[in-house]
Amino acid sequence: MPLPPPPALHRGQRGGQGIPHPAGTGHLLEAAGRRVLHPLSLPLRPERDGGRAQGGLGVPGADAPGPARLMCGIAGIHGAGDVEAMVRRIAHRGPDDEGVYREGPVQLAVRRLAVIDLETGHQPLSSPSGRLWIAFNGELFTFLELRRELEGKGHRFRTRSDTEVVAAAYEQWGADCLGRFVGMFAFAIWDGRQLFLARDRLGEKPLFYARQGGRFLFASEIKALLAEVPPEPNLDERFAVLEAAVEPETLFKSIYSLEPGHWLRYDGREVEVRRYWDLPEGPVDARPEAELAEELRALLAESVRLRLRSDVPIGLFLSGGLDSALLGALARPRVVFTCRLPYGSAFDEHEHARAVAQALEAEQVCVTVTARDFARELPRIVWHLDQPIATASSAAEFALARAAREHVKVALGGQGADEIFGGYVRYVLLAEERRLAEADLLRDYHPLARALWGPDAFTDPAARYFRLLRRGQGAEAGLDTVRRLFARPGSLVDHMGAADLALTFPSLILMNDRAAAAYGLENRTPYLDHRVVEFAFRLPAEAKVRGLTTKAVLRRAARGLVPDAVVDRRDKKGLGLPVGRWLAGELRPLADELAASLGRRGIEITPAHDRGEFDRTLFTKVSLELWFRTFIDRGGESPLS
Template identity: 45%
Template structure:
């Protein structure tokens, strides 16, 4: 996890405030404890805090292209960067590092705003094009990496967290009460609004382009197309295909120059990831689990069963009632909004445990979304069918 931030001042003689940008980066030092970097060019300033994962020695950011006309700050990982690197070198691009960050720079040189269509990974990045005087910002297809911004008549600010934007002295802290009903109903905000007036999030699968004159263009570059026709296959074909895709995803996420572990609950999702990780690495992996003092609500016995089966190097932490409630103020500060899911607290403690041993972890998150695991997915078509039947019964 890294953090990025930036300032683009409007007006002919405006200059980015270096002290303000450094403060914005300081407030998110927890996202990147290993390194920091800044770049300034008149109206613009970009900065970042780095957690070193790939190319530990030469991956310092911001990174530029060969002639220094394009600069980037980047949070995330690009899993296909090695294959992209080969293609870009064949096209004449010269690399100075081994990082995935530099690949995005050369992709932008080659394809401009369409560079995002070539990326496989999780990302939020900002590119300053000196020649065109354009700030280009992008977020990954599913919004795994966050990006918030504030656009006013005087300047544009962005950061990996809301508090980063609020760290600028000229940003007022005003509660956006209009979003409260949606948040209380669903536990999240589906649009680009936040709890703070004037601060928005760049939506998943979107890019934003901005000039020093304040000209702004937000574009959607990806959306899941569920309308494509496909042939119906037998069950074994779907099982085989999903396993191949899952194994490929796990293998790609093992791209790292630092130790990697896995969060293990003992459920199907995390157990499958841990098993595939063990198979791919052909050695015991480090697993991390969290439980509660109340044994009826603790998953530790299930996690131990899987850990023993995989012969992993297993680690556990038990969260007490006092620990749980004591952590809430800090976690609300980190999330910049109320805590919706109690699992966020557990995740904090197991992540803190894992950080003592590894830098990167894999998890079982996302499988319920891809396999319709939540009850609401089963209820939705039933509700739609019931509504259609009700409407038909009312038509004379």
């Protein structure tokens, strides 16, 4: 059945004024021992499936055009150095325009993808008063409202850019301006005395920095810093467990990530870093679940409305699951982008996605990825990520971004919903274990349970979560971070969500940014609006995980907007390519060669790789060796150069 049109929503509606419930291609991996870093472009095999395209490419609810810039890359130096060499490393983030500003010890540079207003949107940009200069990457979704407020305080604007609004807001309120922003951003401001850097609350836009001698450097991507900073690996036992660094560390010595929700100030002598936002720690919202679901619908509708502000086409990445289907019901895109996995894959959700696309009456553009595509693209993906690949879905994510860019310049995605609403199976397992641990009837059987499930069953939820997260693999390196997050106030489900956001989500959102940047696309993620996240972390645990049901309140909010078959699905799959089968089969010689090459560097990751359908260890070895070849051996030069 077609989806009903999204209602007009306003936060705080109650009772009868609420929401209606209607019825109803690279040779490196192709020859063992060869070190050729010239991958070809991924053949995407796009297909168009069914669906009637109605309306424009669509911005329903978008009450005004958006800013005159999409994807950007920024870089800067306080001290001597070649900022133009740095920014050339990230030219893919903004192929249309480059700007450089120099004053005293500071150099700022921006690469920009131009959409409209090329001249007045040029960066770096001075504030309306001319007292400071800004290099900005991202989107300020409430820039129209902030602009009106600032005009009321006497500020005058020369452009329609949100960048100028950010600069004026900093002039007006200093670092406190960050609390007024709704958006995804990373920016640097020079006021003639000091550099000020800031990153959005959930880390949607990346920002890295380094100190070398008397210099301070920053950039949107690490590869830009490597134009000035020698690459030194920063690997310890935690990498084998987490497959990534824990922010603010990176996999490079002396290079750090500015953490989400933080700002940094550098005055030429000292670096000061402070947190300006964190997950809420209560109180729990005790309203009836019907009211919570109504509030959540309103928040998501407002978040989607703001992210539809654009004068360029907008599409949707559609998995066939609840999260993206609900965004589709609220945004009503004309075109959606899905992935069909190879025959026999247990993760293929193509038919579910097709059903949702038909309900949306949207054109469906479908891509496929084969083992050969996967092997061909790996070096290029590792280069874009600046780190080894942490998820087997990476090739599919990049393929989807490329297909999307052929049709639209902005796409919505459902990232973050699982982390904030309790969507992973491990949430159910630990919540059920906690329930059993508190049951008097079963208390005598705890020793048996620990013998069957491990020594941490019932008694140590942080350790149990950590074992589930890594599938029992690896040492306990990184467990201290989990224990710290589990010590915060809140429910067990909230603890797991906070740990996911700190440990696994940074790699996922980084891939989201880099896949889009590779093809000049902007990804927007309505679930990561900080007001939605704060709402989610004030929910009672049972509003997220109830028995074997995940995302309980989100399902209730979606009912009536998306088909019941989607709301009631429990077979969550994700976008998992059959990498284990490929590595054990046609790609085995390649994988063995790369794993052996990594071993010759003196790096061993155990256990061995003959142990199942998806061998994380062998995949980690393959991507880590490619990372060494690209960044440590070649200093981060493009594999296309």
